[in-house]
Every structure is written in C-alpha cells, then in structure tokens.
Amino acid sequence: MDEALTEPEIVILGADHMQAAAGIRRVALWQRLPWLADLHTPEEEEQYWRMHLLPNCTILGAAIGIRLVGVIAYGDDWIEQLYVLPDFQGMGIGSLLLDSAKDEMDEIRLWTFQRNIGARAFYERHGFTAEEETDGLDNEEKEPDVLYHWRRLPEPALGLQPSGA
Template sequence: MSDRGGLRRLGPDDMAAAALVHRTAFDARLPRLAGLHTAAEDHAYWSGALAVSCEIWGFQHGGALVGVIAFRENWIEQLYVLPQWQGRGIGSQLLQRAKSDNCELGLWTFQCNVLARRFYEAHGFRAIEETDGAGNEEREPDVLYRWWRLPSSPSP
C-alpha cells in the first residue's frame, strides 16, 4: 500500500487488510456475533468469493486501510469502516463509489445495527423487507435496503 491517502481500487495484495477492517468493524458493532469466523476464513472470503464477484475499493490514511467496500452490479456485498474512523465521511465516499456505477443498489444489514441503518437511510436507502434471520448464517434478524438514482430533470 502506498502512503497516499484516499480512495483506491484494491488488489489481491490488499485482501488481508480488507478482511481485517471487516472483522474489526463487525466485531466492534456486533459484539455478540464476534468471532464468527477466523482470520484465515475472513481472508479466504475476501480473496476468493468477493474478489471474483465484486469490485473492491478501499480508503486508506497514512498507508493504512481504514475502510472497504465490495460491490457488484446493483448490489453491495460489504461496507466497513474502522470504528475510530467512522463519522469522517469515509463510508460516504466508499458508498458514492458504488453509486456512481449503478442506478440502483441493494444490501442487507442487521436490524440491530442502528448506526448502519441510520447511515444507509441518510444516504437515500429505504428499508423494503425485514426478516427473522432464518436465512442468514448468523441467524440474526436483518433488513433489506434499496437505493434508486432519481431521474435527472430535463434542462429548461
């Protein structure tokens, strides 16, 4: 990783750092679900399934990765910012990167993750379905969010 800060597309050499951002942020916000996967499992997920199916972007500061997003057409698979870096616009920049390539986006988050829900709703996402969690590996009630780009107004 270079010492430059800001947003950049991540490559194979960045997947361990991306997995660490994911796990650190996930465990901090959802401590009762902490330890669901090992570091090796997280790395395999990021360097395998996500790297094959998604564009992965990161935000770095001082050479350290502090936020990540993995998205594909019309869908956000993962978006995490280290807790100590939240509230500084990093998640917004990552989200804008995905929005710039899509006219609509969907994602799942847990119902209990109030901060994530507020973040997505502040960025124009709307909750369209809630589940009891039976369909996810954590067995945690979740909510499906959707965002649509508003059509541009015609110029006068």
C-alpha cells in the same frame, strides 16, 4: 503526519489487500455488534474476500497515508461489504466509499442487521429505504436483518423554450 487531518484516498484493492480488507470487516463488525456469533477464523474470512469477493466485485479501500481504514465491495447492483474502522467512523469515509458505488450503479440493494442502528441510520441518510425485514433464519448468523434499496432519481428534463417564443 496526523491521520485525522489527512484526506482519505480511494484506491482499487487487489489480492495483496484482501487480508487487510477482511481485518477491517472483522474489527468493525465485532466492535459495533459484539453479540454476533464469531463463525469464521480470520483466515477463512480472508479466503472469502480473496476467492469470492475479489473475482466478483469491485473492491475499493479508503487509505489515510499507507493505512487502509475502510473498504467496500460491490457489483451487480449490490453492496456486499462496507466497513470503516471504528476509530475512523464519522469522518465521511463511509460516505466516500458509498458514493463511489453510487457513481457506478443506478440501483443498489444491501443487507444489514436490524440491530445495527448506526448502519441503518447511515444508509437512510444516504437515501436508502428499508424494503424487507427478516427473522434472520436465512443468514448464517441467524440475526434478524433488513434489506435496503436505493435508486438513482432520473435527471430532470431541461425546460427548453420553443424557438420563436
């Protein structure tokens, strides 16, 4: 079956998926942002997903067939991780994952690097606004970053006619 023709399925990820989730992050991040320092081994990254993200976040994956091609970790009004394998970007997979988080939260914040122009454009297309830029001294990569924020708009009130009108 041609992966490009198959609709991705959004699935809840568990402990058995953390190595694959960490691997997606690693491939997507380093292919798109090769200038970033590689600070952690694949094993350390998997441990972070397993020991920090899994107990504290909802983690969803986008699967095409049996292949995991995208991942999101979110909770408490934050997106902690959102990555799609480079060969599968531009196919709506990131939007599906983001929409899953937006369905569950009324407000979301997230950080991305200032130089990650693709991610910034993606979030802005999805209604996020830049709220703060930093010099990067507070993140482990020491890379200038930007805080994005999204808030659900209130539902419009129904225009009910008074009775007898």
